[in-house]
Amino acid sequence: MINERYDLNRGLAQMLKGGVIMDVTNPEQARIAQEAGACAVMALERIPADIRAAGGVSRMSDPKMIRGIQEAVSIPVMAKCRIGHFVEAQLLEAIEIDYIDESEVLSPADDVYHIDKRNFKVPFVCGAKDLGEALRRINEGASMIRTKGEPGTGDIVQAVRHMRMMKREMARISSMMENELYQAAKELQVPYELVRYVHENGKLPVVNFAAGGVATPADAALMMQLGAEGVFVGSGIFKSGNPVKRAAAIVKAVTNYNDAKMIAELSEDLGEAMVGINEQEIELLMAERGK
Amino acid sequence: MKIAVLAVQGAFAEHEQMLEELGVEHFEIRRKEDLDRNFDGLILPGGESTVQGKLLKELDLYEELKKRIEGGLPVFGTCAGLILLAGELSNDTGVGFGTLPVVVRRNAYGRQLGSFTVEEEVRGVGKIPMVFIRAPYIEEAFEGAEVIAATGGNIVGVRCGNQVGISFHPEVTGNTDMHRYFVEMVRESIS
Numbered sequence: 001m002i003n004e005r006y007d008l009n010r011g012l013a014q015m016l017k018g019g020v021i022m023d024v025t026n027p028e029q030a031r032i033a034q035e036a037g038a039c040a041v042m043a044l045e046r047i048p049a050d051i052r053a054a055g056g057v058s059r060m061s062d063p064k065m066i067r068g069i070q071e072a073v074s075i076p077v078m079a080k081c082r083i084g085h086f087v088e089a090q091l092l093e094a095i096e097i098d099y100i101d102e103s104e105v106l107s108p109a110d111d112v113y114h115i116d117k118r119n120f121k122v123p124f125v126c127g128a129k130d131l132g133e134a135l136r137r138i139n140e141g142a143s144m145i146r147t148k149g150e151p152g153t154g155d156i157v158q159a160v161r162h163m164r165m166m167k168r169e170m171a172r173i174s175s176m177m178e179n180e181l182y183q184a185a186k187e188l189q190v191p192y193e194l195v196r197y198v199h200e201n202g203k204l205p206v207v208n209f210a211a212g213g214v215a216t217p218a219d220a221a222l223m224m225q226l227g228a229e230g231v232f233v234g235s236g237i238f239k240s241g242n243p244v245k246r247a248a249a250i251v252k253a254v255t256n257y258n259d260a261k262m263i264a265e266l267s268e269d270l271g272e273a274m275v276g277i278n279e280q281e282i283e284l285l286m287a288e289r290g291k
Numbered sequence: 292m293k294i295a296v297l298a299v300q301g302a303f304a305e306h307e308q309m310l311e312e313l314g315v316e317h318f319e320i321r322r323k324e325d326l327d328r329n330f331d332g333l334i335l336p337g338g339e340s341t342v343q344g345k346l347l348k349e350l351d352l353y354e355e356l357k358k359r360i361e362g363g364l365p366v367f368g369t370c371a372g373l374i375l376l377a378g379e380l381s382n383d384t385g386v387g388f389g390t391l392p393v394v395v396r397r398n399a400y401g402r403q404l405g406s407f408t409v410e411e412e413v414r415g416v417g418k419i420p421m422v423f424i425r426a427p428y429i430e431e432a433f434e435g436a437e438v439i440a441a442t443g444g445n446i447v448g449v450r451c452g453n454q455v456g457i458s459f460h461p462e463v464t465g466n467t468d469m470h471r472y473f474v475e476m477v478r479e480s481i482s
Binding site: 004007011012014015016017018019034035037038039070074075076093096097098121123248251252254255256259262 | 300302
């Protein structure tokens with residue numbers, strides 16, 4: 001697990017910390033995101049809210065469209081492939097993407113196996129609802145983790161639930177006696193060494209971002225105060241009334257997530273937030289894809 | 292001695308960890324009020340230089356920090372921090388202080404697949420591991436800027452007076468030698 005390439009990939013995630021990664025669907029949006037202060041962009045054909053609305057099978061984006069975005073900005077460009085679809089991942093590596101998101105937002109290509117991410121040179125970020133999922137993805141080679149949240153809803157409740165769950169389980173592992181860690185590894189279905197790392201360090205061995213349902217500066221600050229090291233914003237920006245202003249406000253709220261006075265000012269006159277869908281109104285729970 | 296770490300975005304916690312190991316007092320700069328505290332040195336961490344440059348200005352930190360760096364405040368920039376210090380960028384418009392007389396190329400080694408690790412000598416520090424992540428390099432160092440590190444024929448570290456700028460990330464390795472070098476610089480500047 002500990003090799004040079006993996007360390008470099010974990011390192012890139014470290015450089016993204018304290019930042020906001022924004023979903024963009026074309027070069028124009030990518031430039032707006034970069035100017036607003038995004039630390040990276042996620043290139044995809046349709047943002048989660050539209051994927052949800054359109055239904056049907058959702059796949060990796062057109063490589064040409066991704067390349068257009070790579071040419072438009074100087075910050076790192078990420079793109080999504082389907083869970084288990086290692087060929088889509090190979091294509092993304094071939095066009096030199098900076099980070100691959102093996103994402104539940106797209107339709108899963110494999111309902112049993114995730115991608116063996118150790119076979120790739122490019123880094124992977126994966127979603128997780130709890131500590132077991134996070135450590136299983138890390139064991140497969142993910143060098144960054146994010147909460148799954150519930151993409152495309154503008155509802156923060158699931159991201160909060162996932163982050164709290166991870167924090168709670170890490171606290172539990174930290175407080176265990178050493179001779180209890182073997183059983184914990186068995187329950188979490190992960191290697192002992194990863195459980196031991198969490199026991200000793202009280203955190204994941206990779207960077208952990210929040211994702212799914214972030215729509216306002218306050219949402220972003222909430223996730224940061226709950227322990228996220230940065231934030232993904234998907235539909236929340238370009239589905240809102242004033243994307244430029246909202247994007248810049250979210251960036252500043254992530255930097256100064258403890259400064260309520262500043263966040264209150266940032267939250268003024270942002271125009272309409274994306275129209276949310278409540279948890280109970282959703283027919284498709286994307287977070288349940290890939291365990 | 293107290294060292295401030297710019298903490299608007301990026302790998303600032305890693306630098307704090309290094310200072311912690313060296314037993315140096317430190318704090319974060321995230322907003323204007325933080326500048327009211329006394330500090331003897333400043334670290335500009337890795338991260339995204341476009342984001343950091345923008346936040347420096349929008350959070351009203353830029354003018355004051357630039358004035359202090361020009362006034363001789365010891366400053367240590369790594370990767371994005373080097374870009375913030377650079378007097379000129381060859382493939383972009385400047386976003387930072389522009390106080391270091393060098394021309395820097397952003398993303399000089401390409402995308403993440405071009406990231407790499409080597410071990411090289413840094414003048415005044417010794418041989419250390421160097422981690423380059425979507426790193427810049429220095430195309431040209433003008434008078435006053437002493438080259439302290441190079442690899443593969445490219446300049447990756449310079450010192451000019453109290454300013455040190457490097458392309459790589461000592462903060463993600465376990466090696467504190469580069470930080471010790473900077474702390475020594477700060478110590479000399481106060482004595």
